[in-house]
Amino acid sequence: MLTLLEQLDKGTLWRSPGGIHPPELKSLSNQSTIASLPLQSRFVIPVPLVGQQATLSVKVGDSVLKGQPLTEGAGFIYLPVHAPTSGTVVAIEQHGSNHASSLPVLSCIIEADGLDTWCELTSSKIEQLSKADILAKIKQAGIAGMGGAAFPSHVKLNPASEIDLVIINGVECEPYISADDRLMREFSDEILTGISIIHHLLNPQRIIIAIEDNKPEAARAIESAIRRSSLPNDMIRVTVIPTKYPSGGEKQLIQIITGKEVPSGAIPAQLGIVVHNVGTAYAIQEAVLQGKPLIERVVTLTGESIGKPGNYWLRIGTTVEDALSQVSFQPESSQKVIVGGPMMGFALADLNVPILKGTNCLLTPSQAEIAPDPDEKACIRCGECAVACPALLLPQQLFWHAKAEEYDKAASFNLKDCIECGCCSYVCPSDIPLVEYYRVAKSALKNAAEEKLQAEQAKIRFETRLQRLEDEKNAREEKSKQAAAKRQANMKSGDKDAVAAAMARIAAKKAQAAEGITADPAATTPDTTTTKAAIDATSAKKTAVNAAIERAKAKKAALATQSQKDNQSDVATVTTDMPVDTIDRANDKKAQIAAAIARAKAKKAALASDSSATNDVDGVQTRDTVNEVNPAIEMDTTIAAIPVDDKKARIAAAVAKAKAKKLANSAKQEEL
Amino acid sequence: MAFKIASSPHVSTTLHTNTVMKRVALCLIPGIAVQSYYFGYGTLVQLLLAITVAYLAEAAVMKLRNRNITATLKDNSALVTASLLAVAIPPLAPWWLIVIGTLFAIVIVKQLYGGLGNNVFNPAMAAYVLLLISFPVQMTSWVAPQTLTVNYADMLHTFNSIFQLNAGYAADFFHLAIDGTTMATPLDTLKTDLSMGLTTTESMTKTIFSGSVGEGWFWVNMAYLVGGLVMLKLKVIRWHISGAIVLTLFVCASIGFLISPDTFVSPIMHLFSGGTMLAAFFIATDPVTAATSPRGRLIFGAMIGLLIYLIRTFGGYPDAVAFAVLLANMCAPFIDYYVRPRSYGHRVGN
Incomplete structure (x- = not known):
């Protein structure tokens, strides 16, 4: 310094650098x-x-x-x-x-x-x-x-x-x-x-x-x-x-x-x-x-x-x-x-x-003093403008890009450093209003910059919104996962209890309805109750029929709960991504159902060994039951409700029992 | 009342494009005069033909493009292009040669690229190269300097030769031409002699060299140099391109000549023979096809100088001005892109 x-x-x-010496005319x-x-x-x-x-x-x-x-x-x-x-x-x-x-x-x-x-x-x-x-x-x-x-x-x-x-x-x-x-x-x-x-x-x-x-x-x-x-x-x-x-x-x-x-x-x-x-x-x-x-x-x-x-x-x-x-x-x-x-x-x-x-x-010049603006002619790239430019720019390049509306290229030639002094236009042999082109280019660049800024802000807004939605979705999923886990935890105790309670109620009703039937051993599990009921059914036909109807009802009720439960557990399964489990479970269920049917068939065969004709009919019915579970229940009920044949009724009861067992099994399976 | 609106600045110089072009054409006059003195009226006839064809061609294209014909013709750029081509071709070349060349220069090289200011190549040089490649015999049969030949090409001869009026006479003249009216240029002679194993000293004992760079050629180049200096003085051109060409050519030629005076052409021969001065001051300085920044122009000029030397020395053509200029034209946008001045308030490298 x-x-x-x-x-x-x-x-x-x-x-x-640059500059010009125009007539001063200050006097x-x-x-x-x-x-x-x-x-x-x-x-x-x-x-x-x-x-x-x-x-x-x-x-x-x-x-x-x-x-x-x-x-x-x-x-x-x-x-x-x-x-x-x-x-x-x-x-x-x-x-x-x-x-x-x-x-x-x-x-x-x-x-x-x-x-x-x-x-x-x-x-x-x-x-x-x-x-x-x-x-x-x-x-x-x-x-x-x-x-x-x-x-x-x-x-x-x-x-x-x-x-x-x-x-x-x-x-x-x-x-x-x-x-x-x-x-x-x-x-x-x-x-x-x-x-x-x-x-x-x-x-x-x-x-x-x-x-x-x-x-x-x-x-x-x-x-x-x-x-x-x-x-x-x-x-x-x-x-x-x-x-x-x-x-x-x-x-x-x-x-x-x-x-x-x-x-x-x-x-x-x-x-x-x-x-x-x-x-x-x-x-x-x-x-x-x-x-x-x-x-x-x-x-x-x-x-x-x-x-x-x-x-x-x-x-x-x-x-x-x-x-x-x-x-x-x-x-x-x-x-x-x-x-x-x-x-x-x-x-x-x-x-x-x-x-x-x-x-x-x-x-206020006269026309003789300052000539009217002549027409713009082609740029011959003489470079006089670059010689005159005090900002050391290349006006002819700026003009070339500004005229082609390639404003970003004009900007790369430092358009923003142009002070709009007009030296380039002054020396231009082709009478090109260069400064005017630069002003247009500058304002276009300014607009573009503003638009870019706005677009960036909009983008930030949009991305923030997406992020927020994503966060909310994740939070929701986390919440529902927790809720599902809670439900499952509740199911282990509560649902089981509910099923057991329902079964107990049915058993109680049954016990009330069927006088003379050997007292149930307080229905520890639905299995034993139904099995015992089925065995008991041999003693009193009428009671057995009633019991069968009751059982069918109970079954329906249990099934309804079951399907509800299934739905819930399905949702839970989807969320926890365990399709393999579901398939396994389904296979298990099928196997169990098959086993139950086999058992029922065996029982049926043992019970109705004397009547082969009825046996045939039963066989068909049983098959029906296997094929279409839900309608079969209805059918069972209807069939059981008509006391045409004792044997038939008993068989129906057996089938119903088998089903109840199966349901109980699957319910157990669910809990596992 | 209504007041006139206009963008600033409201004043401008009085030097306009048409004036610039006119001055370029006027500055060619000393060269044309000396060339006519040594090589006959042919050059003047070629000029007349070229200018006429150039204006007609330009007017026709303007008409096709629905542009203002008179405004375009008034810019005098066609005049300059036509003049440069006319002085570059052999004075006694047949008329169709200059017509083809001029049409090519104006219509294809200039107007098809968008007219004045948009052409990539120097129109005169592109046309010259077209002719040189297409019609090598006609383009290399230069007239013998009138001071050396007995068969002085008078007005009648000239017209007959150019317009081929009388077929028999033309053939006769062509015969004569082989004998004495036309001959290779000094550069061409030297190149041929060098390739035949003669040394430059031996070759230059021939009459065409008149002991220096060639009868007439020295003065033709001097005349173009004078015209060029006038243009510099009038600020029609800047010194960068011309200076770089002359300096580079001189340096290259001096190095070669110092290494082996017998096989390399002397720097004086390089500078004052062939089209060196015409190219340095009138052709390479065409702003449309040159680099625009001062530094870019130095590089552009140096490139032309180097190319002229390399092609003359190692290439297949005796003179190289047109090729050198066209090659440099191709590089001009590239040079402009990479060679930019440092703008005010920007540090070097920014």
């Missing part, structure tokens, strides 16, 4: 002193931040004083706007903006009362103010960068990091414009006072006032003002730089003065450098010392269609129409009215738009 400071003190200049407007225009009757003050960071402090019909704030708000980068004169708020409505898009923006329309009465201003001395007070005064005065970008100045005067170098930009490299030139010539002491406030706030090691060599009077004026000022003369100097467009661009000026490049995507403060415009320094001085808010600025009104070109103090909010009507504006057919200079300014379609804090020039 020490060597850099020495070089700064010597006034060493570095080369900034059209810089010959006379800054003049004032008669007070206009109507002012349009845009209040774009209302609804976002600010609220209106006036309403329609309110009378306002000159310098009275029209908005209130909070937030670090909030800036108030002020009434440019005393009068009445006649409307608060959407009004065409002074912007390339001319999209309407919420604006306060103020009708002047002609008195131009100031509101109460509090003047102060720097020594009495703390840094915070000074910053607050600058913010309350609504001071924005007056070089064009109109960025809130108090933000740049309150940086997060240490500032080593302050560059005061008096370069004014755009052709035609001479507002800063005249301001430096006529108000050099005020500018120096503003610079001393900046010095007080930032305490940099050096302050460089950069002025192009086409403004020698301004440079001399500032140099003599430095000698008069209280600032230590060894830390502030005027550095005259060669005239070249766009040396006044912040990045280019830093490169010329320090040889450093602001890293892509960063701000100069990261290099310990801050750049302020001379006009801003003047406004800071007015705000801090006199308490005057920023309500007027110097605007260059120039071009051959203006009869009285020059620099004028214009109130912020004066419409372009009103301003031009005061300087003998005589529009030609297809007249261009350009806000800003010929290189970066934009043409207005409607003149009923206000002068803003960053408006430094209104240019």
